[in-house]
Amino acid sequence: MMLQLLYPWWMLALPLCGLPWFWPVIQPPRGEPLPFSTLFLFPRENLSRHFQWSSREWPLKLLRSLMILLLVLLFAKPYFGTLEPHREVRILDDTPSAGLHLKAATENILDWENTFQISELLPQDPLEPISFQQDFPGYAAGSPSLATLASVLMDRFPEESRLKLTLVSDFQHTQYWFYPAAVQPVNWSFERPEGLQSSPNLAMRNPKIKTEGLFEPRLFFKVYGNMKATGDLRITVLQQDRKVGETRIQWEGETIPVSLSLSDQFRRLQPVKILLETELPQAGFDDLLYFQESSLNDLWVGIMTSEGPEGMFRHGLHALKSALNASETFSFLVRDLEHLKDHVPDVLILLGDHPLRWKALKDGPPALFIPTRLGDWKEYARQYPRSEGSETQDNQSLWPQGQWLVDWTQAPFAEDWQIRRNEFGNFESETRGIVLLETGISDPWGSLYRIDEFAERLQGWLQQLEKRMHSRRLGSFYSGTRKLNSAIGYSRLGSGNYQTPENSSSKTNSSSNSKRTKSFSVNLPPFESEMRLMSDEELQRMQTFFDQRQPPLQQTELGSAEKIKQWLLWIVLLIALAEISMILLRRNPDNPA
Known part of the structure; x- marks a missing residue:
């Protein structure tokens, strides 16, 4: 442990310690001195006396010089710590793009002590793709952030209070240019072999x-x-x-x-x-792109109805199709159950007079039943807003004023179908897997289909059905991103197509949850393919950025800085009291000195 200064530039003020000795020479007092002591005024005397040792004056000047010295130290903020990091570690960027530029330097760097490749520090997560083709060796998850690398090495060397990390990379602009502020107790150094050109x-x-x-x-x-x-x-x-x-x-x-x-x-x-x-x-390492379209982006919506050709549009089919077209959702009419075998939709919308007409759809796609004729269900319906005495709650807080809402738990088939409100607030049959909308989309039911938010409401209902699909397509992700980690639970995955079982927390249809699967694709982040290297000036600017942000003090160093500060303040106070005492003794005429 050695004494260090947190703000060493304050030591430039040390020449001020000689001010009590030279100030009377530079500015001798004019006129009669005041009859009380001040910090820098002395009785009138010739210049030669200022540099002579006097039992009455030199102790006072010495105390004042010492006080200035202690004040400078207080501003410099001393503490006990180590001057240099204990361990130096080199990190070799072995991502596919950097591997093309660092081929010549790789072999020599790996022979050095405490040198790690990124693929060693951050191994891929244990999830194998069902289809992949890796032509290029290296770290297939893309370049991690500097903070991630620092955290891994701090965990690897927990006994070290400080680390000096040297990153050897090609430093593509899109990989490292958006660097964050340094908040970890490490010193960063960036190294790039000379003569690199973008591939x-x-x-x-x-x-x-x-x-x-x-x-x-x-x-x-x-x-x-x-x-x-x-x-x-x-x-x-x-x-x-x-x-x-x-x-x-x-x-x-x-x-x-x-x-x-x-x-x-x-x-x-x-x-x-x-x-x-x-x-x-x-380059060629990214010539193969894996892709899985998400279910929501290319959702096939089949529409089945129990009404005749004329009644379909009178009971809301036109409004339904218009809302689907506005959101660019592909939809088509399904004539009968046999038609489902030719073009299987992802979800079904059942527009009809009674849900029992589709009781044979138990093993079909997730379905949403929308009632057509209000008169068939008016005895179980009430207008929004509901009466104050009702204890149940709506699944939507913004139904249009006067909209008719059906309580499907009061329907004659409710007990047989085990109708309950699901986690989204809609009525759902636990035995049939059909969601029952509590209102219709035609004029007798209210103005729901005419409001501006109707298309968004419809998309919300379709998203709820999509979550109940037996095989969900989550889409395509970039490796190493938070979006991938949020959706899958893993972030460092190699490029490929994946399929995993889905763990659903839904209480409905719990018997089939274990059979559900979700598929997705993973690719390298697009910045790996940019191939635009940072200029020497940009790399130097990045180095300066981290050099100017010294690592924060350790807890023990913070404690030592606070303790030294308290001792210095007490010493300054004692010196000030000693100076006041000497001045009072000096003014006492009975003092023989």
Whole structure:
């Protein structure tokens, strides 16, 4: 332990300690001195007397010099600590993009003591994809944040109070430019081999599958990169190693939006792989994009009705279709149960006079029943807002004024169907798995279908049904992101297509929860494909940023700083009292000195 200063620049004020000795020489008193003591005024005398040792004056000047010295130390804030970190650790960036730039330096760096690759510090989570293809070795989860690396090494070396971390990387602009403030007790140093040049690269991003027309799926995505040369690109879409789409495009140095029609062999519930092939020299580690469209983004809504062709639109079909089209949700009419086998929807909307007409749908897709004729259920209905004496609560707090709401727990079939309110506030049959909307969407029921928020309400009901699907498609994620960790519980996953069992907390249909699965895809973060290196000036600015933010003091160092501060304050107080006592004795005429 050594004495250190938290603000050492205050030591530049040390020459002020000689002020009590030189001030009377520089500014001799003019006129008669005042009859009371001040900090820097002395009785009139010639200049030679100021530098002579006097039993009456030099102790006073010495006390004042000592007081100034202690005040400077108080501002410098001394504490007991270590001058340098105990351990130096080197971190080698072995992400796929950095691996292309650091091939020559990798072998020499790994031979040094206390050198770790990122893949050693942050191993991938134990979840294997059902489909993957890894052509490039290295850390497949993308570049982690500096704070994450520091936390891992602090856990690895808990006995060290300070660490000096040196990161060896290519330092792509999009990976490390948005660096946070340093709040951890580590010293960062950044090192990049000289002469690195950005590698040309092409990649794909923003994939999306939408169903158009008569059940025609189309794939949309963008091809981007820093490739300056022009050339042909071939895009192939694979599903379980079966080609379901192919196209050729011309790369001319600018981002290209691609729209690709998928063949009849495409199965919408299964993930795909998008392969980019070209003769142009480029990185190539991200030429394969895994993709799983989420259920909500390409939700197929089947509509079944018990009304005739004329009655369908009178009882709300037109309003229903308009709201679905406004939210770009693909929907179609289902004539009968046999029609379901040809085009199986993800969820069903049952627009009819009685839910018992679809009692055979027990094993079908999640369904929402919407009543059509108010007269059939008026004895179990009441208008919103409900009477003050009612104890039950609505599942919606903003029903339109006067909207009729049905209490399905009072229906004759309620006990047989075991109708209860689910976690979303809607009525649901625990035996049939059908959600029963408590109101209709035609004029006799009220003005619900005419309000501006009706399309959003409908999307909320569909989202509740989507959560009850036996096979949910969660979509595509980037590895290492919070979004992936929130949805799956893992964040460091390699690229690939995944399928896992779903643990549902829903109390309804609990027997089937264990059979539900969720599928998703994971890819490298897009900044791995940018291939734009930070300039030397930007890297130096990043180094300066961390150099100016020294690690915070340890708890023991904070305690020592506070204790030293208290002792210095007491010493300053004692010196001030001693000076006052000496001045009073000096003014006493009876004093023989």
